[in-house]
Amino acid sequence: MAPKVHVKKGDIVKVVAGDNNGKTGKVLEVIPDKGRVVVEGVNIIKKHARPSQKNPQGGIIDRPGPIAAANVMVVCPNCDEAVRTGNVRRSDGSAARTCKRCGKAID
Ligand SMILES: [Zn+2]
Structure with missing residues (x-):
């Protein structure tokens, strides 16, 4: 069974370990099978794109890459800090x- 990811798309999370330690952003995507998440503005990778209708020039685009879900914690909107969740x-x-x-619901 794939490890359960404790964050959801749309959560605001803080990175608490690894290369991006200290960065905060919104979860754009959760990849439960791999235990990874994509967080806005974190782990920016350059991706080579073929020309397409949306991007007729092709070229290099910056986009956030997946990081280990274990390295992020949910930011509580009430405490305004990275917290453990129950x-x-x-x-x-x-x-x-x-x-x-603080005991308040996050969802
Ligand atoms: Zn709280």
Whole structure:
């Protein structure tokens, strides 16, 4: 079974380890099979693009590359800091994540 990724698309996360330590950005993509995430503005890689309708010149485009999900932590909107999250179940049965620091729901 693939490791469960604790962040979701749209989360604001902080990188807490590795080459991009300290950077903050929004999660653009989660790749659960590989345990990786793509975070806006983090791990920018240059990608060679063929000319296309969208980009008729082709050439090199900058885009964020995937990093290990284990290296990021969710930023709690209430604490404004990278925090550990816990899982709780709402009264309607849906899952929610909470900040282990302030106890408030993050989702
Ligand atoms: Zn919090």
